Amino acid sequence: MNKSWKSYRSEPFFDELITPARKPRAVARQVINMLQNLSKEEMHTRRSAAELAIKEMGVSFTVYSEGANIDRAWPFDIIPRVISSRDWAKVSLGLIQRSRALNRFIDDIYNKQSILADGIVPADIVLDSSNFKPQCMGVSPRYGAWAHICGSDLVRSKGGKFYVLEDNLRVPSGVSYMLENREITKRVLPELFENHSILPVDDYPSRLHSTLASLSLQGKKHPSIVVLSPGIFNSAYFEHAYLAQSMGAELVEGGDLFVSDDNCVYMRTVDGPVLVDVVYRRIDDDFLDPEEFREDSKLGVPGMMRAWKAGKVAIANAPGSGVADDKVVYAFVPDIIRYYLKEKPILASVKTYLCMLDKDRDYVLDNLDKLVVKPANESGGYGLMVGPHASKADRAKFAKLIEENPRNYIAQPTLALSTAPTYIDDAVEPRHLDLRPFILQGKETWVTPGGLTRVALVKGSLVVNSSQGGGSKDTWIVEPNK
């Protein structure tokens, strides 16, 4: 047995696999017992096998950079993260509830705006946001669904309680890593799959396909679906290619599509123009259509918005969905759920201070050393300040930024993020995690069993982004043994 299991201590943080008495939690007992019985050499062998698997799959999955290096954004940790299906069932319901409410909200904002009229969410927060696209006013996509693919970031804190950290409603990525991670674990720790009933994740592409197909406005049985990618230089290109291939959809770039006088979208093929029914776009709103958004965009398709508004093509996610993907709007999601669904929010949100409000701003400026400050609509972990870890100079810098542009900043208390055993060098050590499940919203709503777990590999770090020293783990939703 690897000695580090004996000295494993994650206190004061909640560990998802190991109890404070250093016993495996019930849900993880088999995994931990098995791993504890592996010798140091055996652990090494498994890790090397994982590295080899990544390299082999990387060749077919991943875009190589100019050198021989695999441009894989997240290093992989072989110890899976295990969550019981009972816990997950509740999270899953919470995510569905949230997705329904957020879609109702987006639909309302671009139509009646009753939530603004009723004063539940301040109108200026929404209408002044750069994510609000007036070009989308009056559009009603099928099923009232706008954010068809949502990636919500969850964390667990004291007692293992789940919190939603943010909802990514524009072009969330990472799902291919979730699928790839499972493939790797199957190769590296196959014996674990014999004794467990682990919910499979590999039907995601077919679920995505049915969701997209259900959006087809002409109600065709076999609509023509394309994945619109910015191209090879985008960091998520391999995911675009992977999803297109596994759905049997065409992977297209802007130049492959055009909008004709009949307002229909066509792709240029060797047999002439072919009608497109559904566009799963992986480019941002701003680049989607130079006629309506950024004129200098070479990535998009002129007339795409025209075709969408004319009801000739379905776009996923619908343009303008990002209006609900704003850290200021996030603060109102519990109210949004109550307003549209008349239900109590199932999943907790993190207390959020809006710097635009005088009272909140005063509190934030007085407590910068305790809070995490985030820009309202950036992603990727840039421009973020973790108060307790920040230097005096950084805090002063953020104080100035907040005073200059209060609308653009929010602050949240630092959560005591949960940990899980992670294999670092030769030892097993606790590391902080988050989780990004994906929620599909078309005719039906569906949540991935689990999602992409990201882990902060740097000791004590709370930042899990790949650009900031993050790794990933396979995530298991496990049925209790009968």
Next chain:
Amino acid sequence: MTMLSRVAERLYWMARYLERAEDTARLTHAYTHMVLDIPKGSEPGWDTLVRIQDAEYVYGDRYRVFNEQNVLKFIVADLDNAGGIYHAIRAARENVRTTRDVLPGEAWEYVNELYLYAQEYAEKSIGRRNRYRFLEQIIGRCQSVSGMLMTTLPRDHAYRFVRLGYLIERADMTTRIIDVGAAALLGEDRHHSTVDPLIWASLLKSLSAMGAYRREFGPQVEASSMVDFVLRDANLPRSVKYCLNGMREELLPLKNNKSALKLLDRSRRKLSRFDPGVSSREELHLFIDVFQAGLIDISAEIGSTWFLK
């Protein structure tokens, strides 16, 4: 089965570049061999390799003299030379990178490994010591890619454009290989009864066609029958005729193929009318020039009919 114009274009060029890398490696291999075989003083110059690529201009920008070292660097490792081996492999890889979704999974793996190999060894393989091994590796690896593609691709549009790319490039390269012989022997002083057969034999070897030739014509290689064989034998897969016939097969199922077929048939007629038995070396060289221009027209027509404008 939908085939995007952009994807068709990239598949076509992927195949052209792979064939170019392989054929240039074959030619360089044979040429090196030939130079070793021919008595000192009678051997053709290294400039021939540059000239048959029509690359004198690019070469002149980069090097002053046509010596073995410079020419081999230019042909094997120079990224500015569009006819160079490393350049062709890199270009093929770029095209596969963006068409992986329509190719078998191994395609990217193989081509990427080929690229990594060339990246590591191209520069080190200019000298004679490592050159053979490198060129043989390139030929073998290119053949595993084409073999894998030909035995796994469904016979749909993707296959058609891949095959068109392979065949048009091969037809072009085969004419260039013949042109090496013509060029090497054009100089009046160089005409040499013991050297001639050596040159033609090494060119046949570069087309992997020595055995087939022997079975047809016997062991002694003779210029006009060799030229006739690689230009007009319908059964030799690297002959020009075979390539043009194959292109015809792939053009037929495509929509809007009329202009491309017309140009192709024009080239096929020219080929069948040309008789190497009664042509001088100058006439052969001239024929090849005109014929290559015809291939350029066909490629341009394929581009304007089926690729992104």
